[in-house]
Amino acid sequence: MPKVVDHDERRHAIAEAVRRIAGDRGLEGVSLGEVAAEAGVSKGLVQHYFSTKDEMLRFATSTLRRQVERRMPGEPMALRDVLVAMLPFDADARTEALVANAFLPRALKDPEIGRRFREGHDDLVGLVTSLVSAEQQAGRIDPALDAEPEAELLLALVSGLGDAVLVGHRSPERATALIDRHLARLAP
Numbered sequence: 001m002p003k004v005v006d007h008d009e010r011r012h013a014i015a016e017a018v019r020r021i022a023g024d025r026g027l028e029g030v031s032l033g034e035v036a037a038e039a040g041v042s043k044g045l046v047q048h049y050f051s052t053k054d055e056m057l058r059f060a061t062s063t064l065r066r067q068v069e070r071r072m073p074g075e076p077m078a079l080r081d082v083l084v085a086m087l088p089f090d091a092d093a094r095t096e097a098l099v100a101n102a103f104l105p106r107a108l109k110d111p112e113i114g115r116r117f118r119e120g121h122d123d124l125v126g127l128v129t130s131l132v133s134a135e136q137q138a139g140r141i142d143p144a145l146d147a148e149p150e151a152e153l154l155l156a157l158v159s160g161l162g163d164a165v166l167v168g169h170r171s172p173e174r175a176t177a178l179i180d181r182h183l184a185r186l187a188p
Contacts, residue, residue, distance in 0.1 A: 014035060017035045017036075021035065061103055061117075064116075087176075101163075125148065128154055129151040142187065157178070158179070
């Protein structure tokens with residue numbers, strides 16, 4: 001009986017190999033041959049699913065969002081928990097941050113990857129804006145503040161702190177304390 005192959009599963013396994021390489025060596029380390037070796041499949045199989053490196057990279061970026069969503073706290077989401085969950089405090093989060101940073105220059109040149117980055121950012125702004133609004137309704141954030149710009153500032157803070165944690169300028173404890181300090185400044 002012929003073996004049943006889950007093509008979607010294979011494509012995702014190849015994308016995971018791309019992410020591991022990108023997180024470890026950057027995009028310059030990603031080639032069809034290196035991805036095949038990392039995924040434990042033949043180069044021909046990688047080429048069967050992705051005819052070019054660009055196609056493979058585009059697909060890999062389409063799977064990044066799912067990785068980030070896995071780290072988000074469950075419902076109900078609290079603003080502080082979401083902000084802290086976005087920081088690269090453990091090995092998986094660190095790898096995700098390194099992968100996102102590796103793809104950023106590519107997002108500037110590739111319209112499809114750039115669109116995915118912008119959509120992902122817009123979705124995060126929407127999520128954090130709704131959480132800021134919820135905190136305002138609960139009386140924990142000043143209701144006079146405009147929720148969307150505050151969300152954008154919080155995301156910029158998390159982005160900067162994430163990079164600082166990656167390079168060792170900030171410890172996870174210090175980064176968390178800075179988030180707490182900023183959230184306290186938003187109180188009524």
